[in-house]
Amino acid sequence: MQRCQGCSHWHWPAVSRCSECGAWDPPWQDVPIEGAVFSWATTWHPFGGTEAIGVPYTTVLVALPHADNRRLLGLWEGEEGELSMGAAVVGSVGATMVGKTEVPSLRWRLAR
Amino acid sequence: MRGALYGTTAAAGVGLLQYKRGTAPHGERGLLIRAIVQACEDAGVDPAEVDGFCSYGFDHNQPDYLTAELGTKELHFSNMMWGAGGGGLLGAFEAAAMAIATGQAEIVAVYRSLAQGDSGRLANAVIAHHVNNHSASAGLVTPAIVCGLRAQRMILEHGFPWSAIEALVRADYYHGSRNPDAVAYGKPLDIETYRAGRKITGPLRLFDCSRENDGAGVVLMTSAERARDLRKAPVYLLGAAQGSQKGWGNLIENDLDYASAGFESVARRLWQKTGLGPEDIDVTQLYENFTPQAVATLVDHGMTSWESVGEDLVFENLIAPNGRMPLNTDGGNLACGFIHGINIVVEAVRQLRGESANPVPDAKTCLVTGGPGSRINTSAVFANEVP
DSSP states (O other): OEEOTTTOOEESSOOSBOTTTOOBSOOBOOOOSEEEEEEEEEEOSOOTTOTTTOSSEEEEEEEEGGGTTEEEEEEEOSOGGGOOTTOEEEEEEEEEEETTEEEEEEEEEEOO | OOOTTTTTEEEEEEEEEEEETTOOSSOHHHHHHHHHHHHHHHHTOOGGGOOEEEEETTOSOOGGGTHHHHTOSOOOEEEEEOSSSGGGHHHHHHHHHHHHHTTSOSEEEEEEEEOHHHHOOHHHHHHHHHOOHHHHTTTOOSHHHHHHHHHHHHHHHHOOOTHHHHHHHHHHHHHHHTOTTSTTTTOOOOHHHHHTSOEEETTEEGGGBOOOEEEEEEEEEEEHHHHTTSSSOOEEEEEEEEEOOTTOSSSSSOOTTTTSOSOHHHHHHHHHHHTOOGGGOSEEEEOOSBHHHHHHHHHHTTSSOTTTHHHHOOHHHHSTTTOSSOBOTTOHHHHTOOSTTHHHHHHHHHHHHTOOSSOOTTOOEEEEEEOTTOSSEEEEEEESSOO
16 A cells, blocks of 8 residues: 655555645555455446456455555455454455456455 | 625526437437427527537537537537536536626526437446446446445444435335326336335345436526526526535545535535525435435435434425425436436426426425535525525
8 A cells, every 4th residue: 555755644546646745656565455344235236347256246345454444445255244344354366357357356354 | 605606697498308218219419409499498598599508427419519500609608517427417507607697608508418329328438437447356337336335334334224215215206206207207116116126236226226318408597687587487596516525536435424425515615605504495306326325415415414314304204295305306316317417407497486297385495416426516506586
């Protein structure tokens, strides 16, 4: 994740200028892929562009405490019934076919 | 102090053509020309006199494509409101009012035209502005899923009763079933059918989602002074506001006030500009992309609160003629139709003229909102007198 060298503000989506102190090109830092469930939605309708995922699938939005709770999206790897607000989760990096392009994607599951 | 535009301009004419998606008998431009001419006939002005054009939602029909058929004497003002979706709706009216009040143009057509055969599905056009690789890789490919994700957070954070959503849907279909112009005319929706609607995404089922229609809607704006001399009674624009507060925008689901519809600064400035408050509103036309966002719009504008949504949003309160908080009196985007929201401004004008299919007796003020959850949201208040 991106963190400002001038004022330590975390940024996501990526920026070229820190909105808080004006520093240019904040550098990237590794953070653990873990966080707390912020929201989720299970999609049943086969919208175009989701063919490679297949319905139903659950999109989850996760707040990362190691990056001042900036939120990242991903696909849920467990049952929808396991999800609750604030549940501790861990992620791994996978890939999703979006149309004909393979795009890196996060896959989240409950922390054990 | 009220805004400088307060009561300076008015809607003088409306035109609306609406068809089932994919069935319009004309292309977008043909629909739009007809709707503009209809609005001009309604107002009693020559279409050639329209000298300004405003739209939003990246409508494809820019004024230079229209002037040849309208016979435009001189084109003075052309404006597109940014904001990818219907969020720009009332911003287009604000731009028209600014142009008229400052003498840039005299008669401005504010419009939106859509025909699937010309522009494809509206959803796809909106998607182009909302989806990037990170969201698409998580299956977040359409505004419906964005709104589903946000609606789920509204449930988690505010714990509001779903009965409020059901009341809104019932009110929309009650009004729509009584409106000859509505898709749902003659087709009331019983709550069991709503509940049995197939799941779409998150808490949203089929009847929580707006329809897409082919069609064109036009509202003709001019100065308050000139409007008083035209065929129909003027419907004044008391004020409009647009934008977003810090921490809201193109943030890939990182908006700060996430469990809202994003109107905090817009609503605050709308009330400042009009000198009015929620208690002064007689009828409301809500842009409803999806039902939870419509409820959040009412909360954002102070028409209710998350704590009292369950008491305020009951069917009897929401319907004309006697409801305490009547809304979407044409059926709204769910039951009347959805031409990217322009319909609801047409209904605001008709309601304040006493021409609505579901009249609210003595209604003097109408709140109209655009966008809920959009990165840029807009609202306005119209009135049939200037208080």
